[in-house]
Amino acid sequence: MSVKPFVIDVRSVPRRAGSMVEVDRTVVTPDRIGAEMIGIPADSDVHLDLRLESVTEGVLVSGTVSGSTEGQCGRCLEALDDSVSVYLTELFAYPDSETDKTSDDEDVERIVDEEIDLEQTIIDAIATELPLSPVCAPDCAGLCQICGVRLADAEPDHGHEVIDPRWAKLADKLVDPEPDGSEGGRA
Numbered sequence: 001m002s003v004k005p006f007v008i009d010v011r012s013v014p015r016r017a018g019s020m021v022e023v024d025r026t027v028v029t030p031d032r033i034g035a036e037m038i039g040i041p042a043d044s045d046v047h048l049d050l051r052l053e054s055v056t057e058g059v060l061v062s063g064t065v066s067g068s069t070e071g072q073c074g075r076c077l078e079a080l081d082d083s084v085s086v087y088l089t090e091l092f093a094y095p096d097s098e099t100d101k102t103s104d105d106e107d108v109e110r111i112v113d114e115e116i117d118l119e120q121t122i123i124d125a126i127a128t129e130l131p132l133s134p135v136c137a138p139d140c141a142g143l144c145q146i147c148g149v150r151l152a153d154a155e156p157d158h159g160h161e162v163i164d165p166r167w168a169k170l171a172d173k174l175v176d177p178e179p180d181g182s183e184g185g186r187a
Contacts, residue, residue, distance in 0.1 A: 005029060006119040010052060010059050010092075010111060019054040029067070033126050038071025038080060038134045040126065048118075050088070058093040058111060065122050074133030075142035076150045082134075086125040092116040 005027035013021045026047045033040045040046060050063035066085035073080055092109045109121065141151035146160040163171055 004117065004119070005046070006048075006122055007115050007117045008050075008052070009115050011114045013052045013054050013059055015054055015094075017054055017056050021052045023048060023050040023052060023063075033067075033123055034069060034071075034084075035127060035130045035132055037074055037132070038069050038082070038130050040067040040084065041070050044068060046122070052116075055091070058091050059116060060089070060091050061116065061118065061121075062089045063087070065118075065125065067126075069130065071134055073136040073140060074131075075135055075140045076152065077143065078136045078150070080134055080136055084126055084129055086122075086129045088118070088121060088125055090118075090121045 006029075008023060013019060026045050029040060029044055029046050030042060032042045033046075044067055046065060046067040048063070048065055050061055050065075053060045053062070064085055064087055066083060069080070069082045069084050071080045071082075072078065090109055092111045094111055109116065143149065144151055144154065144158065144160075146162065149158070151158070
């Protein structure tokens with residue numbers, strides 16, 4: 001049997017419109033949640049602070065989901081540690097309610113066997129909150145395009161003399177005069 005940390009039993013929520021139950025718990029996510037370069041790692045704590053409210057057509061879930069993120073800077077590839085917090089609002093329709101009968105499967109979440117599964121809702125909310133290309137600092141200079149050194153760690157005069165390949169043959173033809181007046185090779 002697989003662990004489903006984001007499944008919540010809703011039997012404790014009375015089916016009277018306006019009834020509410022609060023859920024405040026920390027669960028461990030079995031899989032990584034997030035974008036390619038940053039996310040909540042697998043086997044990490046995710047805190048759920050939710051309100052489950054009974055409405056005519058189902059259970060309205062609202063509240064925050066938060067967790068610590070790990071990743072790497074999109075410019076210099078340094079490790080990043082941060083956190084993410086998202087606010088959820090999602091209706092889970094009762095079986096055989098008008099919402100259940102008149103909505104496509106993709107349009108509304110449903111209560112199945114008196115349980116709601118928040119996993120996809122949480123994955124979607126966190127993925128849209130996290131940056132596609134996170135940075136360690138807004139002014140991160142990234143990596144040197146020639147040698148790959150992190151520019152924040154490089155000397156202030158770091159640079160490379162690069163000759164345009166279209167002019168490289170001419171470089172051999174150009175000579176700098178030696179201090180004694182004779183012609184020598186390019187320095």
